[in-house]
Amino acid sequence: MTHSKAVPGKFISFEGIDGAGKSTHIGFVADYLASRGKTVVSSREPGGTAVGEKLRDLLLHEKMDLETEALLMFASRREHIAQVIAPGLARGDWVLSDRFTDASFAYQGGGRGLDRAKLEALENWVHPHLQPDLTLLFDVPLDVARARLDATRTLDKFEQEQADFFSACRKEYLRRAAQFPDRIVVVDSTRSIEETRAFLAQVLGKLVA
């Protein structure tokens, strides 16, 4: 829907603050689409390519200047689009990405306070015409996300941030959901995994039809 030229594939991004539950549901979405005959490519940002995974390692573990962080996120994205997303869409595949540009607005913009105009400039440079056909925004209150994170894993650089950082990220995600209601679907991720799957199947059913 939002590509500059008609391409046969579809692009779905998964967003939400850390611990919201998005990674849990990507496999379900991939299986749902494959069961309906779609060829699915699952990927992630930062990362998804050889260069991108090296950038991911830096981004998740090294302290750096905020603008460096934003530029590296978009460098990883540029490579991801060139190597994975654009070729996949051209082949007619359904490309699933664990995060895309909404994450830069939420984390570097909302969380860290980078001027939105700078992020818009990077977006216009790196992907002036490409937008996801659908963005699934997994939304939970901060305390739920934090409890899920604490129960499961060693925390990376972003996950070690404090509550006000995630509160600002979540606020920016929800602001964007209101700004782009045709693209971003907010998924109430406080529900059980089963209930969330049923909701996702409804949303995807419309896109597949």
Ligand SMILES: Nc1ncnc2c1ncn2[C@@H]1O[C@H](COP(=O)(O)OP(=O)(O)O)[C@@H](O)[C@H]1O
């Ligand atoms: N709806 C849910 N109810 C309960 N626990 C969940 C739910 N969704 C995810 N979880 C659990 O929360 C943890 C974090 O989920 P994850 O998908 O890794 O989050 P994210 O990718 O958004 O950071 C995992 O242990 C996962 O099993």
Ligand SMILES: Cc1cn([C@H]2C[C@H](O)[C@@H](COP(=O)(O)OP(=O)(O)O)O2)c(=O)[nH]c1=O
């Ligand atoms: C894509 C992107 C991710 N991030 C952050 C959000 C996450 O904390 C982190 C990595 O994302 P994620 O893959 O969700 O981490 P995990 O595998 O631990 O679930 O990168 C940004 O700050 N800006 C961005 O543009």
